[in-house]
Amino acid sequence: MPNPGQPLIRRGDQGTAVFRAQRALRRTPDLSVALDGDFGPDTEAAVERFQEGAGLDVDGIVGDDTWAALPNGGPMPLLKAGSKGDVVRDLQEVLISGSEDGDWPSPGEADGDFGAETKASVEGFQEWGQVDVDGIVGDKTWAVPLHAANSTLETAVGLDWAED
Structure with a gap:
């Protein structure tokens, strides 16, 4: 199950479970969902759209069946100067591709080391x-x-890096 142990959430709720649901909804993909941790009318509408498309009861509430149908809503890792590993390399590869259009600077080589060039590239991307x-x-x-x-x-970069 991609979202184990999550509580029932509905309009008016706030917090980490709401962030998880919003991330999962964006990954369906529904890019209209804001990541703000506030289960407001826009999140409720996105839940209803998802439920309808998934053949679930449309009630705008994220309960067991909706959690089970949603993709993993866990956060991606926090990456910053000094971070290392395959996820950094994958990030660098995406940034290199985008930098070819001149929208932001290249991070240099995709070496899995979040150094000064990668930081400058991330800042340009941001x-x-x-x-x-x-x-x-x-x-x-x-x-x-x-x-x-x-x-x-x-x-x-790849949702395989999302944390449970």
Whole structure:
């Protein structure tokens, strides 16, 4: 199960379970869902659209059946200067591809080491994506839509990196 042990959530709820549901809804993909941790009318409408498309009872409430049908809503890893590993390499490869259009600087070689060039590339990507420019790849940066239809940075890098 991609979202084990999650509570029932509905309009008016706030917090980490709501963030998880919003991430999962964006991954369906429904890029209209804001990642704000607030289960408001827009999140409720997105849940209803998902439930209808998945053949579930349409009630706008995220209960066991909806959680089970949603993709993993766990966060992507937080990446920043000093981070290392395959997820950093995969991020660098996506940033290199996008930098070819001149929208942001290249991170240099895809070596799996989040150094100064990768930080500068992330900052350029954040500016391009109109999110806070801090050089740290967190929820808002992962959620930036790319030019490709229904694609975000996180889906381009790979949802295999989402944490449970």
